Amino acid sequence: MVEQHGQGADGPITPRATAYAQWYQDIVAAAELLDQAPVRGCWIFRPNGYLIWEIFQRELDARFKRRGVQNVYFPLLIPQSYIAREAEHVEGFSPELAVVTHGGGEELEEPLVVRPTSETVIWATLRRWIRSHRDLPMLLNQWANVVRWEKRPRAFLRTTEFLWQEGHTAHATAQEARDFALTMLGVYEEFLQTVVGMAPIVGEKPAHERFPGAVATFTLEPMMQDGRALQAGTSHDLGANFAKAFDVTYQGEDGEAHPAYATSWGMTTRVIGGMLMVHGDDRGAIFPPAVAPVQVAIVPVSGRDAGATQAVDEAAATARRDLTAAGYRVALDDRPGLRPGAKFFHWERRGAPLRLEIGPRDLAAGQATAVTRHDGEKRPIPLSGLTGAVQALLAGLQADLAARARTIQESRTQTVDDRAALELAVAQGYALARWCEQYDCATAIQEATRATIRCFPLQDHDGSYHPAPTDPGPCAWCGAPAQRRAIVARAY
Amino acid sequence: MVEQHGQGADGPITPRATAYAQWYQDIVAAAELLDQAPVRGCWIFRPNGYLIWEIFQRELDARFKRRGVQNVYFPLLIPQSYIAREAEHVEGFSPELAVVTHGGGEELEEPLVVRPTSETVIWATLRRWIRSHRDLPMLLNQWANVVRWEKRPRAFLRTTEFLWQEGHTAHATAQEARDFALTMLGVYEEFLQTVVGMAPIVGEKPAHERFPGAVATFTLEPMMQDGRALQAGTSHDLGANFAKAFDVTYQGEDGEAHPAYATSWGMTTRVIGGMLMVHGDDRGAIFPPAVAPVQVAIVPVSGRDAGATQAVDEAAATARRDLTAAGYRVALDDRPGLRPGAKFFHWERRGAPLRLEIGPRDLAAGQATAVTRHDGEKRPIPLSGLTGAVQALLAGLQADLAARARTIQESRTQTVDDRAALELAVAQGYALARWCEQYDCATAIQEATRATIRCFPLQDHDGSYHPAPTDPGPCAWCGAPAQRRAIVARAY
Numbered sequence: 001m002v003e004q005h006g007q008g009a010d011g012p013i014t015p016r017a018t019a020y021a022q023w024y025q026d027i028v029a030a031a032e033l034l035d036q037a038p039v040r041g042c043w044i045f046r047p048n049g050y051l052i053w054e055i056f057q058r059e060l061d062a063r064f065k066r067r068g069v070q071n072v073y074f075p076l077l078i079p080q081s082y083i084a085r086e087a088e089h090v091e092g093f094s095p096e097l098a099v100v101t102h103g104g105g106e107e108l109e110e111p112l113v114v115r116p117t118s119e120t121v122i123w124a125t126l127r128r129w130i131r132s133h134r135d136l137p138m139l140l141n142q143w144a145n146v147v148r149w150e151k152r153p154r155a156f157l158r159t160t161e162f163l164w165q166e167g168h169t170a171h172a173t174a175q176e177a178r179d180f181a182l183t184m185l186g187v188y189e190e191f192l193q194t195v196v197g198m199a200p201i202v203g204e205k206p207a208h209e210r211f212p213g214a215v216a217t218f219t220l221e222p223m224m225q226d227g228r229a230l231q232a233g234t235s236h237d238l239g240a241n242f243a244k245a246f247d248v249t250y251q252g253e254d255g256e257a258h259p260a261y262a263t264s265w266g267m268t269t270r271v272i273g274g275m276l277m278v279h280g281d282d283r284g285a286i287f288p289p290a291v292a293p294v295q296v297a298i299v300p301v302s303g304r305d306a307g308a309t310q311a312v313d314e315a316a317a318t319a320r321r322d323l324t325a326a327g328y329r330v331a332l333d334d335r336p337g338l339r340p341g342a343k344f345f346h347w348e349r350r351g352a353p354l355r356l357e358i359g360p361r362d363l364a365a366g367q368a369t370a371v372t373r374h375d376g377e378k379r380p381i382p383l384s385g386l387t388g389a390v391q392a393l394l395a396g397l398q399a400d401l402a403a404r405a406r407t408i409q410e411s412r413t414q415t416v417d418d419r420a421a422l423e424l425a426v427a428q429g430y431a432l433a434r435w436c437e438q439y440d441c442a443t444a445i446q447e448a449t450r451a452t453i454r455c456f457p458l459q460d461h462d463g464s465y466h467p468a469p470t471d472p473g474p475c476a477w478c479g480a481p482a483q484r485r486a487i488v489a490r491a492y
Numbered sequence: 493m494v495e496q497h498g499q500g501a502d503g504p505i506t507p508r509a510t511a512y513a514q515w516y517q518d519i520v521a522a523a524e525l526l527d528q529a530p531v532r533g534c535w536i537f538r539p540n541g542y543l544i545w546e547i548f549q550r551e552l553d554a555r556f557k558r559r560g561v562q563n564v565y566f567p568l569l570i571p572q573s574y575i576a577r578e579a580e581h582v583e584g585f586s587p588e589l590a591v592v593t594h595g596g597g598e599e600l601e602e603p604l605v606v607r608p609t610s611e612t613v614i615w616a617t618l619r620r621w622i623r624s625h626r627d628l629p630m631l632l633n634q635w636a637n638v639v640r641w642e643k644r645p646r647a648f649l650r651t652t653e654f655l656w657q658e659g660h661t662a663h664a665t666a667q668e669a670r671d672f673a674l675t676m677l678g679v680y681e682e683f684l685q686t687v688v689g690m691a692p693i694v695g696e697k698p699a700h701e702r703f704p705g706a707v708a709t710f711t712l713e714p715m716m717q718d719g720r721a722l723q724a725g726t727s728h729d730l731g732a733n734f735a736k737a738f739d740v741t742y743q744g745e746d747g748e749a750h751p752a753y754a755t756s757w758g759m760t761t762r763v764i765g766g767m768l769m770v771h772g773d774d775r776g777a778i779f780p781p782a783v784a785p786v787q788v789a790i791v792p793v794s795g796r797d798a799g800a801t802q803a804v805d806e807a808a809a810t811a812r813r814d815l816t817a818a819g820y821r822v823a824l825d826d827r828p829g830l831r832p833g834a835k836f837f838h839w840e841r842r843g844a845p846l847r848l849e850i851g852p853r854d855l856a857a858g859q860a861t862a863v864t865r866h867d868g869e870k871r872p873i874p875l876s877g878l879t880g881a882v883q884a885l886l887a888g889l890q891a892d893l894a895a896r897a898r899t900i901q902e903s904r905t906q907t908v909d910d911r912a913a914l915e916l917a918v919a920q921g922y923a924l925a926r927w928c929e930q931y932d933c934a935t936a937i938q939e940a941t942r943a944t945i946r947c948f949p950l951q952d953h954d955g956s957y958h959p960a961p962t963d964p965g966p967c968a969w970c971g972a973p974a975q976r977r978a979i980v981a982r983a984y
Binding site (some may be wrong): 035037038039042043044045046047049050051053054070071072073074075076077078079082094095096097098099100101102103104105111112114121124125128129140142144145147149150151160161163 | 527529530531534535536537538539541542543545546562563564565566567568569570571574586587588589590591592593594595596597603604606613616617620621632634636637639641642643652653655
């Protein structure tokens with residue numbers, strides 16, 4: 001039942017304190033999520049890696065559909081001229097494009113780009129789909145692969161091809177578009193918190209970090225264990241920019257033509273990398289139960305007595321059967337010729353959140369020994385009420401991981417007011433600092449500290465997001481007048 | 493609740509007898525499944541079209557997983573040199589490739605092809621994943637988009653980009669690979685029969701129609717209403733060809749190195765086009781209930797009396813709520829200002845298999861009028877037991893459509909023994925004819941009749957496929973000795 005494909009899965013794991021970047025690479029290998037592809041910047045999703053993405057898809061897709069979003073699929077290949085229709089958009093994406101110049105054995109009249117994102121082809125199509133106010137809102141999403149040439153690739157985090165969903169909506173008014181962009185931001189936050197166990201800062205990007213063509217970009221920025229930020233998802237208010245570029249108007253109830261207002265929002269496979277960096281430890285990956293490819297690893301611990309061994313094997317098989325029937329993802333590690341310790345090591349590296357050991361003594365006491373991966377704690381649980389006990393343990397574990405992520409993030413976020421404090425804060429986590437909103441100042445901060453302006457935090461009141469209250473004062477970096485505080489941090 | 497996007501959905505439908513090809517285009521538009529893309533040969537999947545693909549995915553994926561298949565994802569971009577590693581493979585696919593020559597603003601050292609299929613990159617990887625007999629069988633699948641340049645594109649049926657699943661497996665012996673290829677053929681047949689309502693002929697392709705690199709290609713060939721065949725899925729026994737090309741061996745229990753044996757099998761979005769062609773009629777699409785984007789269309793038929801109208805609207809809303817809660821895909825057509833007849837027309841074109849009309853007289857009798865799309869029959873069903881009645885009607889309808897497809901196929905399949913009879917048979921359907929298995933003879937048949945050798949039929953005994961008994965005699969076309977009969981037909 002236990003499959004072990006590929007090489008390197010059992011190699012040493014560099015401690016986080018020694019070299020965090022190398023530790024990350026090591027646990028990606030240890031968890032058997034990816035393998036190298038022949039094209040630089042691309043990776044192969046192995047069964048465990050793709051299973052996590054399937055779980056993400058299922059969870060997100062259900063949330064989208066509950067909000068009335070319909071799935072569609074737009075083509076991979078886009079005429080190069082389309083990308084140029086929205087001025088900021090072409091400037092933003094041109095350096096990252098993969099270009100198809102030959103098809104069917106001939107040179108193409110017009111080169112085609114492999115989609116880096118689909119706003120252009122979608123808005124060229126919405127011109128036909130949107131005629132009247134009765135067609136709005138139009139709420140679309142697609143699950144797709146995209147290609148953005150990556151000069152410094154990292155597994156999951158920066159890849160030339162990645163998998164994602166891209167939502168695209170059209171609305172009658174600017175306010176409705178803004179509201180919907182924030183609604184989807186809330187969907188992402190709730191997903192990251194409850195499924196992935198992250199505690200993202202939610203905020204608005206500064207102008208120079210907006211999506212090319214957006215009037216506002218909202219972002220989710222969970223902290224990794226080394227104190228750096230990872231942009232885990234974005235939701236864009238695109239205003240009427242794409243409607244104007246592609247001439248999309250609708251006839252309002254007033255009989256007049258109005259531009260349609262747009263949003264787009266995306267989440268990608270990079271979140272899997274962020275999840276590893278938030279929860280893993282020096283022994284390997286740790287997956288939140290909601291996402292773990294294997295939630296429960298059962299390891300029979302045989303005695304020397306053949307009769308006792310058979311009873312243990314039977315109890316382990318029963319436990320597997322019952323837990324599988326209850327809907328859990330279970331592995332029974334019955335590989336012959338391997339000592340229990342080697343099996344414990346195997347499942348620790350692969351991040352199974354719960355291990356059940358069953359030995360002759362456990363069996364005599366009518367119990368299994370449950371070991372929670374994230375804290376190594378052992379406790380007996382009764383074999384008679386196994387499913388209920390496992391359910392409770394996994395629910396607690398899911399909450400523990402999320403709480404631990406929140407604690408790390410809060411303990412490493414410092415409100416700072418001057419340059420020295422900002423430099424100290426970003427060396428180990430997030431700085432919450434007044435910033436003057438000048439691009440040159442952001443550049444100066446980045447050159448001096450490698451930190452960037454991540455976002456202006458939003459606050460959640462009564463189920464909707466609002467800007468944090470203004471807090472006027474001098475910019476922590478340059479001293480110029482500033483109106484509000486931003487999260488400043490190094491980032492992946 | 494009723495959305496109507498895009499143009500052309502309410503245009504005239506050409507009768508099948510007038511021009512079958514135009515009828516097909518018209519019902520694709522009428523059912524609002526696709527829209528034109530800017531790149532020739534590519535289409536946009538609208539919400540209804542993509543929903544059908546999601547249902548196909550869910551149904552097939554569950555069947556794969558029950559057989560132990562794990563999902564993976566291999567990259568879109570493949571080095572051009574990989575395609576050349578298997579000699580027949582490169583010859584087969586080279587004319588269809590889309591080639592990326594530039595990435596990230598620079599010309600690439602080696603051009604990359606957009607995957608036309610993934611055998612090469614997968615087998616280059618399996619070299620690392622397969623070491624021992626304990627690694628086998630390895631059962632993998634991916635859901636992906638592929639690009640094969642199409643010179644004569646047709647919606648769903650022949651498209652430059654299409655969506656599909658591609659299964660890839662590795663086995664210890666040639667026999668195991670052959671058996672697994674046939675197992676997946678059986679999965680496809682059962683899916684086409686029970687979900688899509690098709691009655692495919694299942695058989696083996698002649699040598700000249702094999703997948704490039706295969707030792708045997710198995711196929712499913714349902715008949716369309718015009719008597720033509722559509723290849724709806726294939727399963728390939730690849731022997732050790734890819735293992736040899738990519739040097740994949742495993743250590744057997746005997747300690748020796750052995751080549752791994754391969755299968756691959758795929759089903760694509762073209763099946764959606766086949767489903768339309770099998771079931772549709774001159775009034776529009778007809779979807780089998782298992783797949784229909786809208787299974788039940790509820791149309792309130794108001795009277796002149798405001799009180800009666802309100803009661804009708806309430807009954808319709810209740811019916812929608814109850815059927816939705818029971819898991820059905822339901823539309824309540826409460827668009828104001830449209831006559832019931834226009835609504836009936838709307839849902840007939842869009843293929844909803846069941847329509848429920850509720851008017852004041854129905855209500856007084858405690859019933860709704862159920863109209864089955866495929867035969868236009870009306871019958872009263874009690875509002876008190878609505879869900880059960882709908883369930884029974886839809887189950888019967890699903891069976892009716894499959895039976896009708898089988899009847900058409902059987903009535904248009906003729907066993908023939910000479911050239912004249914073969915010509916007559918392929919003009920209206922399938923010929924079951926002795927064929928000499930010479931490529932030149934197949935070419936001569938095609939030149940004279942436009943028909944091709946579709947397959948040598950297999951028979952299903954005791955849950956596994958076997959070749960039909962030999963039936964020696966003269967080739968129906970050229971008179972040379974022949975051992976068995978093949979299905980000969982024109983095809984899409």
